[in-house]
Amino acid sequence: MTASGLLIASGLAVPLGMSLACFWPGVRERALGWIWAAPIPALLAALFARGGGIVMSPEPLRLTLALDDVGAMLLGGAALLWSAAGFYAATYLRGQPGTGRFAVWWLLTLAGSLGTFMVADMTSFYLAFSVASLSAYGLVSFETTARAKRAGDVYMALALLGEAFILLAFVILALGVPIGNPLIREAVAALPSSPLLAPALILLVLGFGLKMGLAPLHVWMPLAHPVAPMPASAALSGIIVKAGVIGLMRFLPLDAGLPGWGGGLVALGLFTAFYAVAVGITQQQVKTVLAYSTVSQMGVVAAVLGAGMAAGAPGTALLAAFYALHHLLVKGALFLGVGIVAGSAPRHRILIVLAMGVLALSLAGLPLTSGALAKYAAKPLFGDGLAAALATLSAVGSTLLMLHFLRLLREMPAADPDAAPEAGILLPWAIVALASLVMPWILFQPVAGYALADLFEAKALWTAIWPLLLGGVLAIALFRIGRALPQVPEGDVIVLAGTLWPLVQATGRQIETADRWLRQWPVASAMLIVIAISFALAL
Amino acid sequence: MSAPTLYGLCAAALVGIGLFGLILHPTPLRKVISFNLVGCGAFLFFGIAARRGAGAGFAGDPIPQALVITGIVVAFAATALAVALILRMLEAGASTVDAKPLPPDDLSP
C-alpha cells in the first residue's frame, strides 16, 4: 500500500464518494458547485503516481488499479477536462431545474470514465466501463425534449448492445487464464494462441468500436452529443469515447503482429474517417458537425491502432493515446467554446472564434498545434503504402469538415445582442484550450521518440500544410455548392434502421398473437403432453 | 394375462381418456372431472405395483397402497378447492366457459 497507490485509489473513491453523498437531498442540491473538484485526485495521480498501483481486494476478486504511461496520459487529460467542464457546468446550468440529478449522473459518469484508465483487471474494467457508459445516459437525456429522449433511447440501446459484445469478448478472454478475474495483460497475452481468437477480436472491435463510434456503429453519437448540455457534450465527445479507445488499446493484442486483423481495423478506421466527413459536411448544426468530427477522428485512432497491430510495433498504444489525448483536449475545448459563442453577442465573439479556428484546424493537423504533433508521431506506423496515403488524406477531410464547422459557428445567431461571456465559463474553456496547445509539446518527445526539432523541418511542415490547403480549396467549392448537397439526417444510417421499425413492431405483434394462441387451454395442455412425450423419447 | 397387467393397461387407458378430456373440455368442471380420471389412472399404477410386489405374507406391497390413500385424499382436496373456485367465479359473474384465452390486460384492479 504505497502513497501512489492510495492516490490512484482516491482518484476513483472521491467521485464515487461524492455521488454517494448525493443521497442526501441537501448535498444533492448543492453538488453542482463542487463537481469540478471530483477529478482533482485523479489529476494529481496522473501527474505524480505514474507507475503506481494498488490491489483493492484480495483473491479471488483481485480488483486492481494501476497507472501505466498510456493510462496516465489519458487520465490526466480526462481529469483536466472533467474538472474544467465541471466548473463550466456550474455556471452554465445555474438555476436550471434538475441540477442535483445532473450532478449525480455527472459524478457517476466521471468516476466510471476515469476508472477505465486506471484499472488493471478485467472485472474492474468492465465495471468502470459499464458505469461510464450507462450513467452517461443521464447526461444525454438530461434535457426533456423529444429529441433528447430519442437520442437517449438510441444511446442506451446501443450502449447495452456494446456491453453485450464486450461481455462475451471478456468471457472468451478470461477462458485463456485459469483464474477467475485475470489481469488484463495476462488475459491479452494468452489471446493470440486461443482457438477463439477470431470471435474475441470481432467482439472487441464491435463492442469498443461502438463506444468510439466506428462506422456503422457510430449512429448514436451525432444524436447524443448534440442534445446534452454543453459541458456534458464536451465530456461525452472528449472523454467518454476514449473509454472505447482505451478498451481497444488494452484488449487488442497490439504487439502480437496480426497483419490480417490489423489491416482490417485500419480499413474500418479509415472508412469511418472519410465517411464521417462526408456526412458531416451536410450537417447544419454546429454540435452535430463536431460530433461527426469526433467520429472521423476516432476512425483515425482506430486506424493507428490497426496499423500498430498489423506491424506488431511496440509503443503503438502510447502513440494512439497521444493522438487521443490531443483529440480529447481539442474537442473538449471546441464544445465548451461553442457554448461561449452561442451565449455571447457577435462583438464579443471575434477573439474566441479565432481561437476556435486554431483549435479546429488543429484537428486537421495545423502545423505547430497538437494535431500536427499527433499526426506526425503516428505517421511511421502506417508505413508508405495506401494506408499511409489515406491517413494523410484524412487530414484533408478534417480540414473540410472543420472549415464547415467554423462557418456555421460564425453564423450562429446570438440569443442576446449584448451578452458577454461570463468568466465562469470563459476560464475553464481557456484552460482546456491552452492545455491542448501546450501539453502535447511536453509529451511529444517521450512519446514519439523524435526530437521536437524534427517538427520544424520543411518536409514535415509541408506534409502538414498541403492537406490543409487542399482542404481549403475543397471547402470553397463546398460553400459554393453547399446548399445543393443532400441533407443527411443526424445519425444517418439509424434512419434506415428506423424504416425497419414497423417490421419490428409487426414482429412484436406477431409474437403477441402467437402467445395468445399458445395460452389457450387446449393448446397449452396439448403442449404439455407433447413435451412429456418428447422427453420420454429423448431420455 | 395376469390381473395386474390387465389393470395396468386399464390404467394407461384411463390416463389417455382423462388427458383427452383435460385437453378438450371447455368448462372447468369437466376439466376437474377429467383430471380426476387421470388421477385414477395414476393411482392404479401404484395399485399394480403393489399387487406385483406381493410377498412376505402380504397380498400386496403396502407402501404403494399407502401412497394411493394419501393421493386420493389430496386429489379430493384439490377437487373441492377447484369446485369452490368455479362456483365463486360464477357468483362473481364471469363465464367459466373456457372458450377464449385470457386477454393479457384484462386485469383491471
Added chain:
Amino acid sequence: MMPAQVAAPDGVLLILALMLPSIGLLAIFVLGHSRPERIALPVLAANLAVALIVALQVGHSGQAATYRLGGWLPPLGITLRADGLSAALIAMAALILFVVAIYARGNFASKAGGSESRQPMVFWTLLLGLSTALNTVFLAQDLFSLFVALELLTFSAVPLVCLEGSRETLRAALRYLLFALAGSVLYLIGVALLYGAYGTLDIASLHQVTRADRATSIALGLMIAGLMAKAALFPLHLWLPPAHAGAPAPASAVLSALVVKAPFFLILRLWFDVAPQPQPVIAGTMLAALGAASILVCSVLALRQARLKLMVAYSTVAQVGYLFLVFPLVMGSEAAVPWASIGWTGGVLQLVSHAFAKASMFLAAGLIAEAMGHDRIDDLGGAAEAVPISIAAFALAGLSLMGLPPAGGFVAKVMLLTAAVVSANWWIAATILAGGLLAAGYVFRVIGRAFADPAGGAPPPKAVARSRELAVLSLAGVALLLGFLPLQPFAYLGIGQGGMP
C-alpha cells in the same frame, strides 16, 4: 432397523424447518382471530433463524445435514437432507418470506380489537403454508413426499392469487389451479412408474440404481413435463401472467420469487440425481431450447405490456428460462462433476439473485401502484418523485435482471456465458445476451416513465410507509450484494452432492 445413533441436533433443525410454519398456520387458524400477523411474523423470524443456522452448520461441517424421520432408513422411511444447495435455498426462501411479511403488514394488518377479517387471516396462514411447502420441497429426499409438498405449494399459492376476489383474479386462480393439477398428476404417474421399476422413491437410493430403460424414460419425461407446467416454462406459461399480476403485491412477490423455483429445483434434482448418467445430450438441449424460447419470447412480451405487474410477471417467465439453460452447460462442462462446474454455480446464482430481485420488483410495483393509484406504465410520470426509494429498488432489481454489474444477476450471467462458450453452445450465449438486452428494454421503459413529468390531471400520489419502501430496497440490496460473492464456483453449493455424504 431402529438405528442406534441418536438424532444429531442439526437434523432436528430440519424438522423444525418443516414443523414451525405448520404449527404457526394451525395456530393462526384457531387462535389468530383478530391479529394473525402477531403469530405469523415471529414464526417466520424463527423460521429464518432455523434456516440460517442450518445453512451455517452445513457450511461449517462441510457435509450435508440429514434426518431420518421416525428413525426409519430409506427405502422404507423418509429422509430429510440439507446439502449445500438445499441449505442455501431454504435460507433464501426464509429471508424473502420474512421481508415480504414485514412489507405485508401494510397490506394485511388487521385492526386492533376488531373481529377477524378474511384477507389477513387467509394471507398469513397461506404465507406460512408456502413456507412449509418450500422447506419441504428443498429438504425432502422422497419423490412422493415431494409430490405432497408440491400440492402444499399449489394449495397455498392458488388462493393467494384470488385473495382480492375479483372476477379476473378468480379466473386466473382457477387456471393456475387446473394447470398445476395437470402438472401434479403427470408427476404422480412418473412416481408410480419409478416405484414400479425400482421399488424405492428415495432420491439417494434411486441415484444408485436407475437404468436407462423405457420405464425410467417415460417416468422422467412425465415428471419433468409436469414440473415444467408448474414452473411456467414457455410454452406452458398460460397461467402465470394473469395469476402473478392479479395477486396482491406481497403474494406476487413470493409466487414469482419462490414458488416457481420449487419445481425447477425438483427438475434439477431429477436430472442430476435420478436420471441415469450420463444424461442424453439431446434432452439437455431440449430443456435449454425451451428455456431460450422462454427468454426471448416472454422478454418481448414483457416489453409490450401496458401494465407494470403484467410486465413483471412476463419477466418472471423469461427469467425462469435462464435456469433451464443450465442443463447442456453442465453436461459439456470442464468439470468432472456437475456441481463443481461454473454452469451449475451460475444457474444456482441466477435462481437466487432472481428470487431476490423479483421479490423486490413485485413489491416495488405494488408500492408504485398504491402510490399512483394504477399501474399503467405509460402514466407512471411523477412516480420517481412520489416513491423514490421504490423506484430505486425497482432499478436496482432491474440491474440484476439485466445482468449488469455489480448485481448478482451479472455474475450469474457471466458464469452461464462462460459455460456456454466453454461448451461451444454459442446459441445459448447469444440468447443470454439478447435476453439481457430485452430485459434492459423493459426495465428502462419503466424507469424512464417514472422520471417523466406527471401527466396533467392525474390525482396526486398517495404516501406509502417508509418502512415498507426500505423492506423493498433491502431485497434489491441483497440481489446486488450477491454480485460480490467470489467468482469461482462456490464449494458451498457442492456440499453433499453426488449421493450420500
Added chain:
Amino acid sequence: MSVVLDAFTVITVTAGLVFFLAGTVGLLRFPDALTRLHALTKADNLGLGLIVLGLLPQCPDITSALKLIAIWVLVQFAGASASQLIAQFVRRNEPGP
C-alpha cells in the same frame, strides 16, 4: 356336512343370480322410469338377500356372518328410502306414465 352346505350355497346363490337377471331384464325392457325403478329395487334386493343367505354357511366366523346380515339390512333400508326419493324425483320432473 360341507357338501350339503356347499349345495345350499350353490342353489341359493344361483337363485339370487336369477333375480339379478330378472331385474336387469326388467331394467332393459320396461317402458318408463318408475317401473324400471321397481324392477331394480325388488329384484336386486331379493337377489342380494339370496346371495347373502347363500354365503352365510361359507363364513369362517360369526362376525363375518353378522356383517353379511347387517349389509343386507342396510341395503334394504337404504334402497327403500333411496328409491322413494327417486320416485319423488320422477314424479316432479317427468310427465306421468
Added chain:
Amino acid sequence: MSLLVDLVLVALILMAAVWTVLVRDRRDAVIAFIVLGLLLSLVWMRLYAVDVALTEAAVGGGATGLVLLRACARLLPVEAEGRLPGPGTQIAAGLLSAIAAAGLAAVVLSPPVPYPSLAALAAENIHQVGLGNPVTAVLLAYRSLDTLLEKVVLVLAVIGVWALTPDAFWGGAPGSLKSKHASGALDLLARVLPPFGIVVGIYLVWNGADHPGGTFQGGTVLAAMWLLMMMADLADPPEIRLKRLRRLVVFGPAVFIAAGFAGIFMSGWFLSYPPDYAKPIIVAVEAALALSIAVILGLLVAGPAAEPPKR
C-alpha cells in the same frame, strides 16, 4: 375364472370413463364418474388393496361425487355447456392422448424381473410398531411425514375454500345443503342411517390398526353421515368463525405433531414411537385424525360461507 371378473370390470370401467369424457351433459358425466369410482373400488378389491378399496368407495362414491353434484346443481341453470372444439383438434388431442397411453401401456407390459417390493422390509419391521395392518404401519409410522403433510394440505384446502367467501359473509355459515324437497324418506334415512354409519366409521378407525380400514376411511364415513344430516336439514352447516369448529379441524394434526415431538424425547426421532407404547399412541393419533378428517371433509363439501354470521 377370476380373470373373467377382471375382464368384465375393465370393460365396464373403460365404458364409464369414455362416457364420463364424451357425454354432453355435465351431470351425466358426474354420475358416470361416480359409477367409475365405485367400479374402481371393486378393482382395488381385486388387487387385494382393501384399504384403498375402502377409501375409493368412500371418496369416489361419497365425497367427490357429492362435491361435483352440488356444483352441477348450481351450475346447470346458469351456464350453458361449452362445446368441444372441432374435429381437427379432437383428432390431435386423441392422438396425443393415445400416444401417452400407449407409452404407459408399454411400461406395464414389461415389468422388471424380479419385481421390486418393499413388502418384505415392511413385514420385517411391523412388530416394532405393534400393528397388524401394514398399510397403517406405512401411513402412521414408516412414512408418517407424508401423512402429516397431507393433513396440512387438508387444512390448507379448508382455508383455500374459505378464502373464496365474499367479504361480507366472512365468519358466516356455508350455504345450506338441504334438499329442496322435503321428503319423509329422506328424513327417515337421515335419522336411521347415521347411528349405523357412526358405528361403522368408528369400527373402521379402530379396526385399522390391525385390519384394513383406518383414519381416512372411517373419517369419510363419519363425514358422510354429518353431510346426510345436513342434507336432511337435521343439522345446520356450522359458522366458520366458531372456535369450537376450528379446534376440531386442528385437533388431529396438532395431536399428530405433538406425538411427533414427543417421539424425539421418548425414542430419539421425530415421529418415532417407543416400541412398547407404539400401538396405543398410533391408535390415539388415528382417532384424533379421524375426527378432524370428518370435520374437514364436511367443511370442504359444504364450501365457503354463503350468509353473514349471526350475531
Added chain:
Amino acid sequence: MPEFLYAAAALVLLLTGLGLMRMLWGPSPADRLMAAQLLGTGGGAIALLIAIASGTMAIIDIALTLALLAAFAAVALTLGEPGTKTRAGEGEQ
C-alpha cells in the same frame, strides 16, 4: 367352490354393467339416479361373493361401506337435480 363364486361374481358384474349402460343411456334423468343405487346392491353382492371366494374377509367391510354410501349417493343425486322448476323461485320452502 371359489370357482363358482367367482363365476357368480362375474355374472352379477356383467348384469350390473348392463343395467348401468341402460341407465346411462337414459332416457330420463331418473334412470341415472338409479345407477348409484344399482351399484350399491350389485357392487355389494360382487364384493361379498369375492370376499368369500378369495377368503378375504376384510372385503366384507367394502361391501358394508358401499351399502352405506349407496343411499348417500342417491340423496346426493337428488340434490344435483336438473330442471328449471326447482331454481325458478318455488325452491326454498
